[in-house]
Amino acid sequence: MSGPLDGIRVVDLSAMLSGPWAADILGDQGADVIKVEAPGTGDHVRALRNQVEGLASMFVNVNRSKRSLTLNLKDAEGVRVLKQLVAEADVLVQNFRPGVVERLGIGYDDLAEVNPGLVYLSISGFGEHGPYAKKRVYDPIVQALSGLTTIQAGSDEERPRLIRTVLPDKLTAVTGAQAICAALVARGRTGKGQHIRLSMLDTVMAFLWASDMNAYTFVNQPVAPEKAASFIDLIYETADGYITVSTMSNREWEAFCRAADREDLLVDERFDTPSKREENVDERLSEIQKVLLQKPGSEWIEILERHDVPCAPALRRFELLENPQVIASGSIIETEHPVAGPIRQARVAARFEGTATEPPRGAPRLGEHSREVLGQLGLSAHEIERLVEAGVVGAEHGEPTPEPDDADVVQTRGA
Structure with a gap:
């Protein structure tokens, strides 16, 4: 070998x-x-x-x-x-x-x-x-x-x-x-x-410990039982299947709102700063989910990619075999x-x-x-x-x- x-x-x-x-x-x-x-x-x-x-x-x-x-x-x-x-x-x-x-x-x-x-x-x-x-x-x-x-x-x-x-x-x-x-x-x-x-x-x-145990890092800092940041994960249902969308930065959030024709969310007081978006995470993700139900997943992928919003289809195992990225990468x-x-x-x-x-x-x-x-x-x-x-x-x-x-x-x- x-x-x-x-x-x-x-x-x-x-x-x-x-x-x-x-x-x-x-x-x-x-x-x-x-x-x-x-x-x-x-x-x-x-x-x-x-x-x-x-x-x-x-x-x-x-x-x-x-x-x-x-x-x-x-x-x-x-x-x-x-x-x-x-x-x-x-x-x-x-x-x-x-x-x-x-x-x-x-x-x-x-x-x-x-x-x-x-x-x-x-x-x-x-x-x-x-x-x-x-x-x-x-x-x-x-x-x-x-x-x-x-x-x-x-x-x-x-x-x-x-x-x-x-x-x-x-x-x-x-x-x-x-x-x-x-x-x-x-x-x-x-x-x-x-x-x-x-x-x-x-x-x-x-x-x-690299991420999930951060609350326990500083010995003298009191901790309480962990509460969920959100009970909605980042897998969203579309009109014909499931995709994932991630809007971590301000630029990505703004790009998503424009791609989704929901610029009203940009001035929504619940979401107008990163800290507020985190504080109101369930409401924010619920708004994203409502939008994504309106079109098929492939259409959303095309729209979101044009606006440089991180996204991907949530592939089933048999679909992975024919994914163009998987094929191109060998x-x-x-x-x-x-x-x-x-x-x-x-x-x-x-x-x-x-x-x-x-x-x-x-x-x-x-x-x-x-x-x-x-x-x-x-x-x-x-x-x-x-x-x-x-x-x-x-x-x-x-x-x-x-x-x-x-x-x-x-x-x-x-x-």
């Missing part, structure tokens, strides 16, 4: 979403990512619905650009093989519950002994200490505990509501990938690896997966001019690359088959590896 992380090897022990997508981001940017899974079962996400040829769509989307190695880490030989792999790696990602990797003998201290330069990311729900540290955790649990559900409700007095996407998981993945790259930069200066601890709770709270790509056939995915978001990335490689079948990876570590075909027969390595999707001629022996990285 080409890209800015070409030459970086990542061992991905994680499952579900946060860890796998963090590693996936690195793989999309050129890293060699080896996903280590339990023989026979693999990542739970493999079993989710919407499958083609045994590959679940979610697995395909968060595990592309990886190779799959099945390894029984409850077996001492499996741990030995993992340490061989880690000795030649740069990064390890794991999201076991706190304490599990230490019991298995693959915690940071164990693996730093074989590779002092290893960047080791541990993802947890709540951190490694405290009353919640060992609780089972999923995305809704973190949304609730972090205050995110109350923010989504719009007020401390309203019923808390979940965001209808797994934001804590996804945000933790992005934060994890960024933290790994920062640690790799530090290693470039010091030559030393390090242990990164990242919790979903800390990630979401840092995300929220934001969605289609590739051919060797098993699942043609697939459609979002492209790698960051576009690197100096170290361009290749199209993402398709997600692997369970154990698809076990023999390939082990062979690259220098294990003989006989040793690999012995590990398969012992159940240390899974037998999925692999033919016995022929013994190479001496001239064909694959050298381990760094040899």
